[in-house]
Amino acid sequence: MKLGRYVDHKYVRYTPVDALRRAGRFLRRFFAPSNVKHAFKNVISARREYAVFFIALIATQFIFWSSVTVFDSRDATARAEASSLADWTFAVEGYTQEQWFDIYNRELLVADAREEQYRGYVSYDAEAYTVMGEKLYSVKFTLPENNRADCDFIVLKYSLDKEGTSVRYSPAVDYEEGRLASKAFETVVIIVAGAISAFMLLALFLIRTNHYKFKYGVYMSFGADFEKLLETAGWELFAIAVITFLPAAILGIGVSALTIGLSGGAFALEWDRIPLAMLWTFIVVLVAVLPSVKILSVKAPINLLKAEDNSNLVSSPRRSKRMFGKKYPFHYELLSFLRFRRYYINLLASAVAFSTFFFLGNFLSDMMIKSANTPVPAYTISAGEGGLDAYDIEELAETQGIDYVLWENSVSAIGIGAHAVISRNQAADNYSNTVPAAYDESLRADNNFKFLSLDEFMISTAEKNGLWSVEGDPRSALNEPNTVVVSEYINNSRDLDFEVGDKIIIAVFAEQSGSIDTSRNDKKYILTQQLEAYDFAYLELTVGAVVDFADTDGEYTIGMSPAMFSDITGKSLGVSEAQIYLEPDLSPAEKQTAYAAVRRMAAICGGSVNDTYSDLYKAVDERCGYQNALRTCAVAIMLTAPLIWFFSQSAFAKKRRKENMMLSAFGADRAAMKKQYLASGVMLAIPACVLATALSTLVCYLVFVLFNEKLAAIGVISGVRFNFAISPLAYAVCAILNAVCAVVATYLPFRKYCREVDEAEKRSRTE
């Protein structure tokens, strides 16, 4: 909308009051009953003309309803699951008898007696257990609300957090705490769905305004300005949106409810989704209509009136002479393809865009499935000062119910002033953290890695559970002198290229001979400083195995024997964190046994246990996963590609009607014309298939890089290595659909033309 007006042919900006008044006037006019009445009458009486918009608006609203149904059902399923897992709000683990009695007598009983407002607010249940002969208590507290802030308040109020204890929140509290992130994700999905829907409607509306530009040209000749065109065009779509609201809602909710029901999830839908759906549809339609109407409104009406028959024609007298000596119908249609290239490019771009969305939806769905299937630790132990040793880990791993335990004893090279000297070939072209090495200027120095202590138990755990992809023998790092294993990935991106048998040199800090600037955190800058100011001891090592650890972060890994690790890093062998993975399908009692063992181990090492509630989130994903909804929406979007094909081609055929009649008048028979149209369809089908495949692959690859590398680099996604692989079925569906649509959508309007001509002939004979 304009922000000013012309006064005496000079543009004057509106004051805020003017602008508000004008907006009010526009809205009053826009929502005038006559507009609404006209719009409904128009779209109902010309329903065949608007059929494509009826289908498109059902598809877009279907996407909205399926999405929100999944969100709400997921929420209900998660809450139900969380409540079934724990009937308490938070628990404090590891009280000694003295600590617990002190809290019980001095805090809880006194509060119950003195503070009326808190009487009965907290209920608690203490459970005793023994660790190394000492009696400890785990106390479960229950509050009216599953709210983290309430828990923290109670912990503070009654001084519940004592030395050597750890606070553990129930799955319900954990889930409620993550709700904000879920809501943000939902908002992003709704916005993206809106953008795709608006794009779909915009593509269709541009075809419509192009086809009906004559009508709009007449409107403009007789006074229609931008606002009036917006009222006229906008209300047509709003009316269709209102008519299709209920069927689309029933379809979207129904399909999602069915999918969720079949997976065992709980169906739920919030009432506030109805006004949200209305608002969403209104915005989507407005965004779709605004650009096309704006484009129309700035055109000279005479151009719209005159250009009706040749709007897409880009022929020129010079090109026309190519017609000489050419044959009908193939050469003729080939030239037509050239003449109408602008139209065909637009058509291909719009149709292919929707195939791309379909591809992308499937690709993202596959990524989500992989992400959901990636094992997540059930518990993590953060060890105290002494850390966990290899015996503790082995004991944990052998506990009933525990599948395996992962741990890591590592030190970053940058933390101890060390670096590696590697050859140019060992770093990928786009890897930029290396600088010329002081050891040998022809080699590169790099400090973007960590030293990892390996042992036999770690290697056998990885082998037994298929956690690593290995080239070479990882045990060579334990059994052979000066041998290490290396990884090549940084944030899921393969930035290094090592071969078994390669030599790498580790430079270990010896002494400092100059000062360094510590004001910057940039690793490369720090390395450059260190190379100038430090003296190093160099150690030549052989790569015994190249290991893909699957889980990557911002550094690659050089793994070595515990002895070498201690020599280089000067660090003891204690483990600060262990990740515990449970066996699948454990009963609650088995889980409790496993948890007791983990809690005991945490108590022994003076650490704490963090419950990740991975089984809760896994169950929610299985019963109410986003992936099914995403796939359904991708199919819905894919089904709009035929709409584009058929709507656009039938409108285009009307423009070529006179051309057909002329060809017929000058001797073209039906068979030849049929060949002409089929040839046109095939000529469209070939680029459609190629473009759809190429563009879909490109877009999916870009999304793959975004998720696998860029988001991994900033920590949004970690622990999942995605593979760039697109399902051949998706390729086949996309290519076949586009090819069939191209041929059929081109040929059908010709059949219709033939039928109409035959009917007209029959009528004239009868008369």
Add this chain to the structure above:
Amino acid sequence: MEERRIILETEDIIKQYKQYDTVVTAVNRATFRVFDGEFVAIIGASGSGKSTLLHICAGLDRPNHGKVIVRGNNLSTMSADELSRFRGNFLGMVFQNHNLIPQFTALENILVPTLMCNKPDLSYEQHLKKLVTTLGIADRLHHLPSELSGGQQQRVAIARALINRPQVVFADEPTGNLDRKNADEVLELLIQTKELLGQTLVMVTHDLSIAERADRIFVMENGNIEPYRR
């Protein structure tokens, strides 16, 4: 003697089209004036630029150079929206090929300008009745354009141009597609309504016998406009 008010004034209008390497000058420095209430005819051979000039004067197209002033408003400096509203309120246009919307009935086509300017249909009822009776299409109002003859379609186009009581009516060969009898009738109707509503009529034609009925005649040749000496 009462001074006549200028309602339409053009100054140095140039309109060129670029067709690949060739530049075609459709209107070349056209300057002329039309007074309020006058009937002006523009004649010329096919391709002389008369329709282009008329479209520019009616604000349907923009010149490459020059000014068009209607009722004291410079159309060249108006925004697209302002121009649309101006056309709706003050100008009427009869196209050579009628330009009726095929999906609309005759009545709906006639009412298009009132819808575009948000003028309520009811206030126009009397005017509409009078117009369609005068134009002889009262019994054809609920027919589609395809069900009307060429003469009837042109009458509907004239009714559409006049429904908003425009001050200036532009007619582009309104009789071009009609036989002599129908042509005479349509011309008579245009002149009659012009007199009745005190309008200004600017008509493009290639038929000198029709142009002879005008108060003044301009002739166009190769994009240039000059007064025609009878």
